[in-house]
Amino acid sequence: MSGSDVATTVFLTQLQLVTFLVFAPFLAATIRITKARLQSRRGPGVLQPYRDLAKWWGKLPVESNASGPVARYAPAFMLGAIVTAALLVPGAAARAPLAGWGDLLVVVGLFATARFAIALAALDSGSAFGGMGSSRDVAISALAEPGLVLALAGVAVAAGSTDLGTISAFGIIHGVGLLGPAHLLAAAAFGIVIIAETGHYPVDNPETHLELTMVHEGMLLEASGRSLATLVFASELKLVVLAALFSAAFFPFGAATEMAPGPIALGLVVGLGKMLVIGQGLALIDATIAKARIMAMPDFLGLASLLALTGLGIRVLMP
Amino acid sequence: MGLLLAVAIGVIVVAAAARSRAAARRVDTWTCGIAPKPAFQYTATSYSKPIRLFFRRILVPEREVRVEYHPGTAFPSSIRYRSEITLLLEDRILRPAHRLGISGADVARKLQGGAIQLYVAYIVIAVLALLIWAR
Known part of the structure; x- marks a missing residue:
């Protein structure tokens, strides 16, 4: 690694870390605002998620008598895994800040690690709600993961590499020609996986506290103070990372291919714009359809796996 | 290795920040107003229930x-719960195959009774059958 490479890595890492961390609550806010408007409510302000996080961060925590070190350290562990994943996904440039440190399989693995941490933390307090949320979340992700991996396998086969930077650069070179049927099927599959992974309709209701339906919220019930702030922030950041992964793998247009201030600034703006579009899509789905029964999940998420597998099949059989 | 290091540093920083405040207030887990008992926890069986439901065609x-x-009264005095899944490989493939093998061996033992006259009869029948077939 030459000197300029190190400088690029350091610069991109700082840029991505700051923008993603600052942007995550904003993206969550835009989704909530659009959803509220579509339901004829005024909705919270743009700063509400920041205020929530600040409030929880300042509160004295309440811990369960039954919980131990797992519940105490799992939130930090989860955030650590998501932040690491964030630095392995290309953002402003067609190159991940920590390019070469891990490919897309590492990103998928880090998501699984984060889920493992929060699932354990939810069980730690001994509450049935935590167990319920944890058990459902793990079951849903077991159904979503094949779709995620198969969708990414499609673009990896096309680009001939599992490195996300290579995949992005490949997409930019091919331009609109990239958008063949195989590509669009995989993108649709990935879209379904984003819904499932971030707990939006019809998989989960991000705002419910009704014990019969909650999935993600069930795992946060016993968390308070800084643990709660960390967990909520990690979930908000996860959406940003998934959206970045989606644009890097499927619609990388606009990302900088050369390391100059102009292209990188443009790539950053375009990247954040794409995330906002994805967020608005999620808000539109949230506001217009009903939550499905959990028993409908195998069909819904099976569809994702099927779409991704069809895309992969087209790619392999008809190159 | 570098990746592990990055994760570890992140965890330590956040955990340290999260613990810098005074010790947490410790209370019982909220269980809807009843005193919490270990029996309220999710067991391994209840944890895997959604998976059993999702894959009920197979399991x-x-x-x-x-x-x-x-x-x-409407108050239960005792509740018995039993649950079981079908083990696809063991119940549907290995056990039937094992049964088939055993019954096949039973038939073979009857055919191969140990009497020399019986074996001579088999040879005669086989030769006759071949002669008729090759005619």
């Missing part, structure tokens, strides 16, 4: 709930 889960009531 074919079975469950049996037997409730006995205090006479004349």
